[in-house]
Amino acid sequence: MAYKSQEKHRRSISDKGQTILEVAARLFAERGFERTTTKMIATEAGVAEGTIFIYFPTKRDVLMALMEKLILQSLKHTLEETEGMSDRDVIHAIILGRLRLWSEHSGVLKAIIAQMFFDNSLAELFLTRVTGPAIEVMNSFITKRQHEGAFREIDASFAVRATIGQVIGLGIMSSIAPGTFGMEKSIEDYASRMTDMFLGGVWR
Amino acid sequence: MAYKSQEKHRRSISDKGQTILEVAARLFAERGFERTTTKMIATEAGVAEGTIFIYFPTKRDVLMALMEKLILQSLKHTLEETEGMSDRDVIHAIILGRLRLWSEHSGVLKAIIAQMFFDNSLAELFLTRVTGPAIEVMNSFITKRQHEGAFREIDASFAVRATIGQVIGLGIMSSIAPGTFGMEKSIEDYASRMTDMFLGGVWR
Amino acid sequence: MAYKSQEKHRRSISDKGQTILEVAARLFAERGFERTTTKMIATEAGVAEGTIFIYFPTKRDVLMALMEKLILQSLKHTLEETEGMSDRDVIHAIILGRLRLWSEHSGVLKAIIAQMFFDNSLAELFLTRVTGPAIEVMNSFITKRQHEGAFREIDASFAVRATIGQVIGLGIMSSIAPGTFGMEKSIEDYASRMTDMFLGGVWR
Amino acid sequence: MAYKSQEKHRRSISDKGQTILEVAARLFAERGFERTTTKMIATEAGVAEGTIFIYFPTKRDVLMALMEKLILQSLKHTLEETEGMSDRDVIHAIILGRLRLWSEHSGVLKAIIAQMFFDNSLAELFLTRVTGPAIEVMNSFITKRQHEGAFREIDASFAVRATIGQVIGLGIMSSIAPGTFGMEKSIEDYASRMTDMFLGGVWR
DNA sequence: CATGAATGAGGTTTCATTCAT
DNA sequence: AATGAATGAAACCTCATTCAT
Numbered sequence: 129m130a131y132k133s134q135e136k137h138r139r140s141i142s143d144k145g146q147t148i149l150e151v152a153a154r155l156f157a158e159r160g161f162e163r164t165t166t167k168m169i170a171t172e173a174g175v176a177e178g179t180i181f182i183y184f185p186t187k188r189d190v191l192m193a194l195m196e197k198l199i200l201q202s203l204k205h206t207l208e209e210t211e212g213m214s215d216r217d218v219i220h221a222i223i224l225g226r227l228r229l230w231s232e233h234s235g236v237l238k239a240i241i242a243q244m245f246f247d248n249s250l251a252e253l254f255l256t257r258v259t260g261p262a263i264e265v266m267n268s269f270i271t272k273r274q275h276e277g278a279f280r281e282i283d284a285s286f287a288v289r290a291t292i293g294q295v296i297g298l299g300i301m302s303s304i305a306p307g308t309f310g311m312e313k314s315i316e317d318y319a320s321r322m323t324d325m326f327l328g329g330v331w332r
Numbered sequence: 333m334a335y336k337s338q339e340k341h342r343r344s345i346s347d348k349g350q351t352i353l354e355v356a357a358r359l360f361a362e363r364g365f366e367r368t369t370t371k372m373i374a375t376e377a378g379v380a381e382g383t384i385f386i387y388f389p390t391k392r393d394v395l396m397a398l399m400e401k402l403i404l405q406s407l408k409h410t411l412e413e414t415e416g417m418s419d420r421d422v423i424h425a426i427i428l429g430r431l432r433l434w435s436e437h438s439g440v441l442k443a444i445i446a447q448m449f450f451d452n453s454l455a456e457l458f459l460t461r462v463t464g465p466a467i468e469v470m471n472s473f474i475t476k477r478q479h480e481g482a483f484r485e486i487d488a489s490f491a492v493r494a495t496i497g498q499v500i501g502l503g504i505m506s507s508i509a510p511g512t513f514g515m516e517k518s519i520e521d522y523a524s525r526m527t528d529m530f531l532g533g534v535w536r
Numbered sequence: 537m538a539y540k541s542q543e544k545h546r547r548s549i550s551d552k553g554q555t556i557l558e559v560a561a562r563l564f565a566e567r568g569f570e571r572t573t574t575k576m577i578a579t580e581a582g583v584a585e586g587t588i589f590i591y592f593p594t595k596r597d598v599l600m601a602l603m604e605k606l607i608l609q610s611l612k613h614t615l616e617e618t619e620g621m622s623d624r625d626v627i628h629a630i631i632l633g634r635l636r637l638w639s640e641h642s643g644v645l646k647a648i649i650a651q652m653f654f655d656n657s658l659a660e661l662f663l664t665r666v667t668g669p670a671i672e673v674m675n676s677f678i679t680k681r682q683h684e685g686a687f688r689e690i691d692a693s694f695a696v697r698a699t700i701g702q703v704i705g706l707g708i709m710s711s712i713a714p715g716t717f718g719m720e721k722s723i724e725d726y727a728s729r730m731t732d733m734f735l736g737g738v739w740r
Numbered sequence: 741m742a743y744k745s746q747e748k749h750r751r752s753i754s755d756k757g758q759t760i761l762e763v764a765a766r767l768f769a770e771r772g773f774e775r776t777t778t779k780m781i782a783t784e785a786g787v788a789e790g791t792i793f794i795y796f797p798t799k800r801d802v803l804m805a806l807m808e809k810l811i812l813q814s815l816k817h818t819l820e821e822t823e824g825m826s827d828r829d830v831i832h833a834i835i836l837g838r839l840r841l842w843s844e845h846s847g848v849l850k851a852i853i854a855q856m857f858f859d860n861s862l863a864e865l866f867l868t869r870v871t872g873p874a875i876e877v878m879n880s881f882i883t884k885r886q887h888e889g890a891f892r893e894i895d896a897s898f899a900v901r902a903t904i905g906q907v908i909g910l911g912i913m914s915s916i917a918p919g920t921f922g923m924e925k926s927i928e929d930y931a932s933r934m935t936d937m938f939l940g941g942v943w944r
Numbered sequence: 945c946a947t948g949a950a951t952g953a954g955g956t957t958t959c960a961t962t963c964a965t
Numbered sequence: 966a967a968t969g970a971a972t973g974a975a976a977c978c979t980c981a982t983t984c985a986t
Binding site: 792793797 | 958
């Protein structure tokens with residue numbers, strides 16, 4: 129009994145905030161940020177409504193905390209080491225990383241994006257911490273390959289933004305219309321095809 | 333005097349609904365659907381709050397009416413005649429049409445997309461009436477060109493969805509971060525570069 | 537054509553107010569006074585909403601006008617001539633008259649009674665013009681028969697009020713629960729049994 | 741001090757719902773259900789408007805809760821033990837119980853009845869839980885006494901309904917017109933006279 | 945007389961946040 | 966730290982009534 133209660137206690141110390149976050153993530157994904165009430169979160173997390181405000185100053189801060197978790201995930205999906213990889217593998221890896229982020233966090237991403245549209249500081253956080261790093265990595269790779277003569281001299285930064293935009297657009301569309309835009313077979317396959325198009329276009 | 337007052341009357345009859353719609357479009361664009369109140373719309377439109385509900389049964393119907401206008405605009409931007417056009421011109425025209433839709437209605441589109449995430453019937457309307465027609469046109473063109481041997485045998489429907497997704501993603505990103513994703517020079521130029529990438533990729 | 541239009545015109549002069557009244561009676565009966573809107577009345581009566589207020593200063597006055605019609609009906613059901621009738625016939629006729637009033641106007645009566653509960657001047661009108669005359673007629677008859685030694689020396693005015701109350705209570709209950717309190721066979725039969733009870737009670 | 745504050749807390753916890761109910765009962769009685777606003781209830785109960793909705797999901801549920809209290813009262817007034825009582829005492833007791841219900845709760849009863857006219861589920865609740873039990877008790881007693889030859893062979897269920905209807909009708913009328921229908925002397929006296937009429941009628 | 949668009953006060957209900965316990 | 970009752974501003978929507986045509 130002593131053990132059990134200690135165990136329970138040890139867990140609850142840091143778990144309560146985590147539980148709130150997990151429940152909030154699910155509810156925001158299902159219903160959106162504005163239509164999810166703090167009462168819903170509290171009830172499903174098994175805590176009192178007031179408890180949420182011990183861990184997070186405002187409801188918006190719950191979303192911000194989810195954003196922070198997303199940023200961490202985002203970094204994990206950002207390519208670090210490209211040495212010795214083929215062009216195809218590098219591009220594929222970058223695209224795949226971003227698609228994975230979407231497939232693993234589409235719910236939260238949907239909720240964040242919806243808020244981001246009308247919340248500038250949230251937008252800025254998203255742009256600098258989530259899309260920013262991916263843009264940088266990809267940008268420097270393309271520029272390097274252009275210098276080496278492997279890639280056409282198109283506007284590199286445009287190509288990057290177009291590709292990041294494509295991932296976001298496909299992510300959004302496939303979470304709205306899984307039937308039409310869904311990544312039917314696998315994310316790897318999806319990434320492959322995007323890589324093909326990115327590198328070779330559709331012309332023969 | 334008689335003329336003037338008739339004029340005023342005639343105008344006000346059909347104008348009030350339009351005014352409400354225009355004001356709502358602006359406010360939804362600035363603040364989003366949920367954070368725009370019917371009182372705000374009424375005040376800025378110079379009508380009583382109740383007047384809104386003479387023209388639109390619910391606040392959501394104001395958004396739906398905006399959607400209908402968007403659908404009409406969308407059709408205008410959908411290519412009808414491709415006979416005799418070069419591949420480049422066809423693709424460019426399709427992409428340009430969609431980009432124009434975004435640049436002319438990005439505010440309303442943002443508001444609609446944010447709601448669409450958590451409103452299935454709105455999502456369905458958007459998919460069947462706005463993205464659907466564009467997908468069809470582009471799809472049949474690519475398939476035809478593949479049969480004629482001009483395009484590589486990649487998955488046509490994937491290529492289409494990727495491109496539509498790209499337009500949407502770029503539209504979203506440029507309305508969130510005009511500095512980074514904005515269509516700096518001109519939409520035509522932007523469409524040109526997207527067309528280039530679509531047709532030829534980045535590989536030399 | 538001239539005839540027809542005259543006909544139509546002649547009718548419409550007094551008919552519009554009547555139509556409004558008829559429609560209102562039906563809607564008040566179905567939905568109650570407060571939950572019936574002037575728009576509903578106007579729509580179903582085939583007139584503009586404003587037209588109602590040409591014929592009746594306020595919505596409440598529509599109910600008052602229905603009350604007036606009811607008062608006229610009520611008088612028709614009030615016995616005038618009792619000479620030569622048996623005790624049973626007199627009592628039966630009085631009770632029958634009130635039951636008829638209920639069965640013919642139960643809808644409006646329900647609506648009026650519901651408002652009467654919380655509208656003193658409506659209540660007074662009802663009491664003095666609808667229940668009042670019936671009470672008087674019955675009261676003087678009973679008093680006369682008591683003097684003649686035919687009826688027991690119970691409190692006459694109490695007996696009258698109890699009977700009028702009984703009619704009202706049964707009217708209300710049968711309009712709420714036709715299955716349980718409904719006048720299954722016929723009103724005449726119902727009146728007969730009430731007369732029996734009134735005169736002879738249940739004791740053997 | 742500690743005691744006092746605990747006391748205050750303990751009280752306020754369970755009292756608030758009760759206070760709301762009491763205030764609502766009074767206001768509904770005075771002004772009817774529809775014309776009583778939640779703001780009025782809140783103000784007079786000394787709570788915030790939102791507090792009402794912690795205790796009752798909707799305004800209608802406040803009325804339903806009042807109905808529940810009435811049902812409990814109603815059962816208290818329903819006769820259980822008739823063994824060894826004279827006919828007169830049994831009938832008197834039943835009638836008295838119902839009259840007491842009216843005299844103690846006439847305000848709420850008025851409000852409920854007015855709503856019941858146009859709210860079927862409220863009507864059903866009232867019929868099954870308030871009038872139903874009274875009907876059953878009375879019905880079985882009369883039937884028994886008919887078998888024993890003490891009562892005339894009139895339609896027992898009719899006699900019961902007529903009497904219940906009478907109580908309701910008199911209850912309504914005396915709350916509308918206390919001067920004319922009021923139970924001047926005492927409820928016991930009123931019940932006595934109703935009993936007399938029920939048993940012996942007016943005929944000598 | 946007739947219309948019906950317009951009004952705007954007011955209705956019920958929601959919900960993030962606070963704070964005494 | 967945790968609770969959850971309480972707050973009260975504000976949301977969307979309704980509707981009897983008016984009035985210019």
